Amino acid sequence: MAFSMRWEGRAVSAVARVGLEEGLFQAAEVLLAQSNALVPIEEGTLQNSGTAEVRDGKGRVGYNTPYALRQHEDLTLRHPNGRTAKYLEKPLNQFGPQLEAIAGAAITRRLRQ
Template sequence: MTQHVRIRWNTQAVEGRTRSGSARGVRLAVEHLLQVSRARVPIEEGTLERSGTATVDESSLTGAVAYDTPYAVRQHEDMTLRHDSGRSAKYLEQPLGEEAATMQQIIAAQVRRALR
């Protein structure tokens, strides 16, 4: 007994869904990174922590987390500064390395969801 199957593949629809899922995944991933890094930002008055933002460029599917105060870079890079317990320099770099796999999983889950 022979069976025949006909599959219609709509490349444009698949690519569109993949792209939208990827964009949503990148947004959720950078928001996750922002949340984790905020827990490590050196804190005196909370200004540096509140200045953190997560942005996504959907055309290039790239995301960024940034802290925008005049002293954000120094607080991040100067390993000689003292910080409260749980707060540290490299408050963005370290979580990025530690959370990379989780961020990839977040993006992959959104792509899978979009393709259902």
């Protein structure tokens, strides 16, 4: 019995990259949702400025207000109702393996199509 195989490495890599971008975006959206549960709220401006995106092959989550960095880093600030500083860092540390799994699953789905 004989058979032949042709490797399409470039095509496989291109499909995997699409899956990676999809997975990174999905993971970033999950991280943003987890972060929004902790972000300090006074008027909602900080929370509403949150974004999730994929740029340059990296998932990015951030908040865009002049005070976002201080609210994240200043542990002396007090926030009611379970809101806290380190509102991005805490969920990233807590859910890191799940976020990686989300990205990996998206790559696998693309490769199986």
